[in-house]
Amino acid sequence: MTADSDSPQQYPHEYEFRTQVVGAAVLNDPRRPTHFLAAQRAYPEFLRGMWEFPGGKTDPEDSSCQSALIRECSEELDVDIELHDEIPGPHPQGWPLKETAAMRVWTASVVDGELMLGPQYDGSDHLELRWIPLDDRGDAARDLEWIPADLPIVDALLARLHV
Numbered sequence: 604m605t606a607d608s609d610s611p612q613q614y615p616h617e618y619e620f621r622t623q624v625v626g627a628a629v630l631n632d633p634r635r636p637t638h639f640l641a642a643q644r645a646y647p648e649f650l651r652g653m654w655e656f657p658g659g660k661t662d663p664e665d666s667s668c669q670s671a672l673i674r675e676c677s678e679e680l681d682v683d684i685e686l687h688d689e690i691p692g693p694h695p696q697g698w699p700l701k702e703t704a705a706m707r708v709w710t711a712s713v714v715d716g717e718l719m720l721g722p723q724y725d726g727s728d729h730l731e732l733r734w735i736p737l738d739d740r741g742d743a744a745r746d747l748e749w750i751p752a753d754l755p756i757v758d759a760l761l762a763r764l765h766v
């Protein structure tokens with residue numbers, strides 16, 4: 604089966620994506636969010652410079668997608684997060700990214716630790732972490748060069764946050 608990021612609905616529910624990815628829409632304040640966190644990928648080369656939700660692939664040792672996401676954020680961002688609501692995608696495995704991978708996404712907030720924003724970030728996964736304002740029409744979010752498969756997720760996040 605082939606599909607591009609503009610037509611995720613063409614994957615039937617029984618289709619199985621081999622790779623399960625998880626991502627966090629980290630909010631600055633879960634009750635009255637004004638910003639969410641975007642991360643700029645450092646690798647692989649074809650994704651370098653594009654923006655994404657922090658997260659990664661689930662491991663067989665993860666007991667759930669949720670615990671995988673908490674683990675990934677601890678490894679990548681060096682903070683503890685708690686998860687809030689899932690942003691449901693069109694498939695049980697979440698949002699199709701490509702033929703072999705789909706991503707489940709949750710809103711989240713930092714409960715322990717300090718995010719290293721901007722040039723202070725010294726991890727290897729990202730070039731930069733940035734708080735993106737949830738401004739009137741979501742322009743600041745939509746203006747970033749997202750990984751193309753993330754665009755419907757950004758729209759769903761903005762709609763959920765009434766932006």
Ligand SMILES: Nc1nc2c([nH]c(=O)n2[C@H]2C[C@H](O)[C@@H](COP(=O)(O)OP(=O)(O)OP(=O)(O)O)O2)c(=O)[nH]1
Nearest residue numbers: 624625626655656657658659660700704750752753
């Ligand atoms: N984390 C993340 N990955 C995304 C997003 N959108 C998207 O297409 N992807 C893709 C990029 C990668 O092919 C895959 C996730 O891989 P990753 O490299 O972040 O996962 P990981 O940290 O577990 O990676 P590794 O151990 O294999 O290096 O999903 C997104 O918003 N966040």
